[in-house]
Amino acid sequence: MNSADQPLLKLKNITKRFKSLTAVNGINLEVSAGEKLVIIGPSGSGKSTLLRAINLLEEIEEGAIIFEGREVGYVMSKGKRHLGHPRAISALRAEIGMVFQHFHLFPHMTVLGNVMEGPLTVQGKSADEARSIATDMLVKVGLSDKRDVFPATLSGGQKQRVAIARALAMRPKLMLFDEPTSALDPELVGEVFDTIHTLADEGMTMIIVTHHMGFARELADRVIFMESGNFLAQGTPEELFSAGQDNERIRGFLNRLL
Amino acid sequence: MALLFLWALSGPCLAAIDYDGLFRQSSDLMAQGDLGGALDLLGKVPPPAAGEEAGAFVSSRMQAARILAAQKEPDKAVAACREVLKLFPDNSEARNFVAALEQQLKPGWHTVLSDTLRFLPSLAKGALMTLLLVLCTMLVSPLGGLLIALGRISTVRPVSGFCWFIIWFFRGTPLLLQLFFIYYGLPSLGITLAPFTAAVIGLGLNYSAYLGEIIRGAIQSIDHGQMEAAKAIGMTYGQAMRRVIVPQTYKRLMPPVGNEFIALIKDTALVSTIAMVELMRAADQLFNTYFNITALALAAVIYLVLTTIFTFIFEKIEYRAGIYEQR
Numbered sequence A: 001m002n003s004a005d006q007p008l009l010k011l012k013n014i015t016k017r018f019k020s021l022t023a024v025n026g027i028n029l030e031v032s033a034g035e036k037l038v039i040i041g042p043s044g045s046g047k048s049t050l051l052r053a054i055n056l057l058e059e060i061e062e063g064a065i066i067f068e069g070r071e072v073g074y075v076m077s078k079g080k081r082h083l084g085h086p087r088a089i090s091a092l093r094a095e096i097g098m099v100f101q102h103f104h105l106f107p108h109m110t111v112l113g114n115v116m117e118g119p120l121t122v123q124g125k126s127a128d129e130a131r132s133i134a135t136d137m138l139v140k141v142g143l144s145d146k147r148d149v150f151p152a153t154l155s156g157g158q159k160q161r162v163a164i165a166r167a168l169a170m171r172p173k174l175m176l177f178d179e180p181t182s183a184l185d186p187e188l189v190g191e192v193f194d195t196i197h198t199l200a201d202e203g204m205t206m207i208i209v210t211h212h213m214g215f216a217r218e219l220a221d222r223v224i225f226m227e228s229g230n231f232l233a234q235g236t237p238e239e240l241f242s243a244g245q246d247n248e249r250i251r252g253f254l255n256r257l258l
Numbered sequence B: 001m002a003l004l005f006l007w008a009l010s011g012p013c014l015a016a017i018d019y020d021g022l023f024r025q026s027s028d029l030m031a032q033g034d035l036g037g038a039l040d041l042l043g044k045v046p047p048p049a050a051g052e053e054a055g056a057f058v059s060s061r062m063q064a065a066r067i068l069a070a071q072k073e074p075d076k077a078v079a080a081c082r083e084v085l086k087l088f089p090d091n092s093e094a095r096n097f098v099a100a101l102e103q104q105l106k107p108g109w110h111t112v113l114s115d116t117l118r119f120l121p122s123l124a125k126g127a128l129m130t131l132l133l134v135l136c137t138m139l140v141s142p143l144g145g146l147l148i149a150l151g152r153i154s155t156v157r158p159v160s161g162f163c164w165f166i167i168w169f170f171r172g173t174p175l176l177l178q179l180f181f182i183y184y185g186l187p188s189l190g191i192t193l194a195p196f197t198a199a200v201i202g203l204g205l206n207y208s209a210y211l212g213e214i215i216r217g218a219i220q221s222i223d224h225g226q227m228e229a230a231k232a233i234g235m236t237y238g239q240a241m242r243r244v245i246v247p248q249t250y251k252r253l254m255p256p257v258g259n260e261f262i263a264l265i266k267d268t269a270l271v272s273t274i275a276m277v278e279l280m281r282a283a284d285q286l287f288n289t290y291f292n293i294t295a296l297a298l299a300a301v302i303y304l305v306l307t308t309i310f311t312f313i314f315e316k317i318e319y320r321a322g323i324y325e326q327r
Helices: A047-054 A086-095 A111-122 A127-140 A156-168 A186-201 A213-219 A237-241 A248-257 B002-009 B019-031 B035-043 B055-070 B074-087 B092-105 B108-152 B157-172 B175-189 B195-221 B224-232 B237-274 B279-290 B293-321
Strands: A009-018 A021-031 A036-040 A062-067 A070-072 A074-077 A080-083 A096-099 A174-178 A205-209 A222-227 A230-235
Touching (some): A021 A230, A036 A047, A047 A174, A047 A205, A086 A096, A086 B224, A096 A156, A111 A127, A186 A213, A222 A237, A222 A248, A230 A237, B055 B092, B074 B092, B108 B293, B195 B237, B279 B293
Parallel strands (some): A036 A205, A036 A222, A096 A174, A174 A205
C-alpha cells in the first residue's frame, strides 16, 4: 500500500453514459503521489464528468476506481454493480478534496464556519481544534482577515480561495479542481491561480480540469487532452504545446485558446 | 282612509269610550302603515279619573311609546312612558322601557365600554385557549412537516409514497371533517380523546401536511451544488441536510410558513365544534346569551391583535434568518 511505485489513484476502464451519450469512454489513468495532472479539452468532452466520477459524485456504469491500492465506491450484488455503503463513500470523499467552478460555499456560515465545517461535522473534531485548523487554512490562502464575514460579501476570487481552504481543512491526499477559474472575472483569476500554485509547490497531488492554459504550462507534470470521452493525447506540457505537435484537433483547440 | 279618520276624530264626542274598538282601529291603522294616525288615536285615551280603571290608559301610552321608539323618536317615546310613570311610578313595563331607551340615548362608547368590561374576562379565557392551541400546533406541525418533506424526497419508494398519501389526504379533505372524525369518529374504533388532544392532533396533522409541501419546495429550491459541496467534504446525506441544506431554507420558509400560521390562528375557530371553549366559542356563547354584537366585535379585535403580533414576530425572524445574505 505504501510502496513508492504504487500510484495514489488508478482508474481502470471508467465508462459513464448519459442515456445514449457516452460521456467518458473506457478511461485508464494512473496518478502517482505528488503528481500534478491537468486535463484540457473542449466543453462537453467529459473532463468534468471524469473528475466527478473519481469522488463518486457521478455514478459510473463500468470500470474501477482504485485509491491507495484498494478498489473503492462500488460493490457487486446479484450480479449488478451498486454504489457502496454511504459511510464508505463519505469516507472516501473525506480523503479527496474537491473545488467547484461555482465555489458552492455554504452561504449561511461565516468564512471560518465554512472551513471548520469538515473537521467539525465529518471528522468529529472539537470546535477549538476545528477552529485552529480552519484558521491555519485561511492563513494559507491569505484570507485570515475575512474569517468572520459571510461569503456574500466576498469577491469571486476570495470565494474560490475559501473553497480551497475548506477542502484543505480535511487534509486530503488528492485535490480535484473542476474549472476553478472559469466563473471568475479575468482580473481575479491570478489570485486563485497563485493559491493553487502554492499548493502544488507544497507537493499536493492534484487533478485540474481547466480551460486556463497557465495551469497546463506552469504547473502541470502531465497534460491530457480529452475529447468525446477519450484521451486524445497526453504528455508533458513541452510535448503537448510544442510546435511539432501533429494532431490537427489539438492544434485547433490550442490555437483558439492561446 | 279619510272616512276612517273622520270617524276617529269623532271618537271623543262619544260619552262612553269604546276602548276595545279604539285599540282595534289603531291596530288597523298600524297595519295599513299609518303610524301617525294610530298615534293620534292612542293619544285620545284620557288619563283615568280617580277610581277609574287604568288599563286602557297604560296600554295606550305604552303602545304609543313602542311606535315612537320604532320611528326613532326616543325622546317622545320616553315622554309617553313618563305620562304613565307620573300616575303609576311603580309600573315596571314603563320603567324598563325608559331604561332601555335611555341606553339608546346615551353616547355609544359608554355602552360599548360597559359591555366590553362585562365580556372581556370570558373572552380573554377563550383567547388564552386559542393561543395555547396555536402554540401547540406551531410546535408540532413544523416537525411533522419536515418529516413529511424529507419522506417525500426520499428515494425509498414506500416512504415517499406514504408521505404523498398523508399530504394528499389531509390537504384534500376539510379540516372540519378531520376534526369531527378524530373527535366523534375515533371513539367508535375504541379511541376516545379529550377535546384538546383531538384538536391538537387534528390541527397538527392538517398543518403538517401543508408545511410538508412548503418545506419540500424550499429544500428543492436550494442549489444542487450545496449538496454536492457538502458531500465532497465527506458529509453523509443526513449531515448535509442537517448542517447545510435545511438551515438555508429558513429564510425562504418564513413568508409561506408565516402565512400558514396566520391562517392557523383563525382555523382554531373550527375546534369550537368539538366541545372546545376557545375564543370563537366564548364569543358565540356571549352573543347567544345577551344578543349583543359587541361580543363578536371584541372577538374580531382579539383575533386581529393575535395575527398582528404573529405577523410582527415572523417578520423579525425572517430578517434574522436571512442576515447572511446581506452584503
